[in-house]
Amino acid sequence: QVQLVESGGGVVQPGRSLRLSCTASGFPFGSDAVHWVRQAPGKGLEWVAVISHDGRNEYYADSVRGRFTISIDNSKNILYLQMNSLRAEDTAVYYCTREHTSPKFDSWGQGTLVTVSS
């Protein structure tokens, strides 16, 4: 059974950094691209970033490019999102999801809440 569990959320001041983790189980982690998606309070879903299955290719939303970095540790089955220079508008629930064949996004974590506030 595929399972994704996010962690690392919390309250952080503007301009500071935070690293989110997504621990995967139930599938070969190095076989699929994995994404971060976020949802600000009361708002819709926003695609954030993706990293290829081998970690060689990364793409980002314009809103986070240059501030966020996605990475994977295939030996530990963990996806990361390093978030620097955080802004109030980065406040959201962050989800990880895998892009399985076709492509389809069949598995999602429960999300972790990041609140950027002074």
Added chain:
Amino acid sequence: QTVVTQEPSLTVSPGGTVTLTCASSTGAVTSGYYPNWFQQKPGQGPRALIYSTSNKHSWTPARFSGYLLGGKAALTLSAVQPEDEAHYYCLLYCGGTQPWVFGGGTKVTVL
């Protein structure tokens, strides 16, 4: 940056049919955009419904169907049930430096 547009809200009666659409600012949506559809209920994470335009996940009820319609991706809910009341989001592959883009979502009310 591509903008993906959905109807903000739609209302349907129980047992009725409703169609949601998903448009791209760059032109017609084709199968190469790999449209995905998700359902989200209050307090829950997204739940995948449709992938690659029209393919259902094993858990997707038969009353949900995805297709292309007039240059847009579309999701039709037939024989709507009260539990179908939710937000629905489409996701398109748009390529470029920001390859994936969500639509703004459609709130479906069953009334």
